[in-house]
Amino acid sequence: MAKEYLRTKIGLEIHVQLKTKSKMFCSCDNVSEERKPNTVVCPVCLALPGALPVANKQAVLWTIKTGLALGCKINKICKFDRKHYFYPDLPKGYQISQYDEPFASGGGLKFKVGEIEKTVRLNRIHLEEDAGKLVHGNGKSFVDLNRAGTPLMEIVTEPDIDSAEQAGIFLRKLQKIVRDVAAVSEASMEKGHLRCDANISVSDDKGVMSEIVELKNINSFRFVEKALEIEEARLKDEYPKWIVGRKVTRGYDSKKNTTYPQRVKEEAADYRYFPEPDLPPFDTSEFDLEAMRAELGQNEEEKTEKLLALGVSVNDAKILANDESKEKFFSQITKIFKENEFVARAIVQNYFGFLIEAGDIEKIKEYVETLKQLKSGKISKALFGEISSLIHSQNYTFAKALEEKGGGTIDDESALDAIVEKIILDNPNEVAGFKAGKTQLIGFFVGQAMKATGGKADPKIVNKLIQQKLS
Ligand code: ZN
Ligand code: MN
Secondary structure, three states: OOOOOOEEEEEEEEEEEOOOOEOOOOOOEOOHHHOOOOOOOOOOOOOOOOOOOOOOHHHHHHHHHHHHHOOOEEOOEEOOEEEEOOOOOOOOOEEEEOOOOOOEEOOEEEEEEOOEEEEEEEEEEEEEEOOOEEEEEOOEEEEEOOOOOOEEEEEEEOOOEOOHHHHHHHHHHHHHHHHHHOOOOOOOOOOOOEEEEEEEEEEOOOOOEOOEEEEEEEOOHHHHHHHHHHHHHHHHHHOOOOOOOOEEEEEEEOOOOEEEEEEEEOOOOOOOOEEOOOOOOEEHHHOOHHHHHHHOOOOHHHHHHHHHHOOOOHHHHHHHHOOHHHHHHHHHHHHHOOOHHHHHHHHHOOOOOOOOOHHHHHHHHHHHHHHHHHHOOOOOHHHHHHHHHHHHHHOOOHHHHHHHOOOOOEOOHHHHHHHHHHHHHHOHHHHHHHHOOOHHHHHHHHHHHHHHOOOOEOHHHHHHHHHHHHO
């Protein structure tokens, strides 16, 4: 069934929920999913007669910022339009969206597929409002308008994607850009903050194209990939018995891992777009685009490169570049304590013993003090963990935490000598092994000394004493 002369074309439309404080055209909280139905609503998002929308400036700026992150052209004049359709969760009878003058056009996203670099061009990014939700149960249907008016950014690609695999790579990279580089959305697919519609068609070598299949609202990257794989195989299988020119919508059943027909579109829907009369157009030259560009975070590859240049190991650099809080923590610490490789290791291996989060930045000086003690061997890893946990959870200073944990390191050689003597007497087998050349047993002896002192022995001195006594 290998029909190599058939080519697959995929285009994506991604809706991204912006994490603004309030909704798109009113001052209601933008927290719909956490509240009881129909409690986060007002005359504007309920579409009561006479209510007037006011555009959320943050949402506008963030859409432009995302456009900058994706190399788009920011259009000088932009406006909102009414897109008309009827649905019970859309009380106005239209959605405020953007038709011919979106905030951003063009641009693209580069990514690697194996060793090959691929670019997917973007068509546009526009801003719109979400509809409410229908909730079905007990043979009844209910309307919840909490979500109505949530700011949605719609990112539309050109049909440049050649396979399900590429679609998966593209989506994961796009998620990181909106979440970490532009930092405008939580972009969680499970929570529906990032929703993907995919269009797929297959053409033969003479340019004859199959029907276009639209897969709607698939809620995980894996399912998008699977649904596209299934459709690609189905269209290739049906060749040459295609119904050319038809557009169909199909759904994906993740339990059965199959797709099923939903509806056939006879003709393009006529939404009767017209300019939203209650919202004046924007002149984006009034915004400071350069300042917005400067605010953009780096993407993962740029971050990894930078970390490598700082002397961080390849593995640690990749992990830090992929985790925003850890990376921030690293850069804050290394501003003061420039042992980059050591600090990266401590964060990646999590010697700290607590979940590293952005809020810890206030306590950086105390952590730096603790790290310095660890680096110079004055405290053990175990004690480091205990002290940093106290700093984290009890707001202790390093000095106070050290005092509470028993006043710090035992670096008195005569005190440690007695402990080491006892360990040697108690462990004749390990002593024999060490003398016979198993030098890695040094770790065992140091560990015993730590155990005996509650982690307070100076590991350097213990090490020296054992070497002296056993060689
Ligand atoms: Zn409202
Ligand atoms: Mn849309």
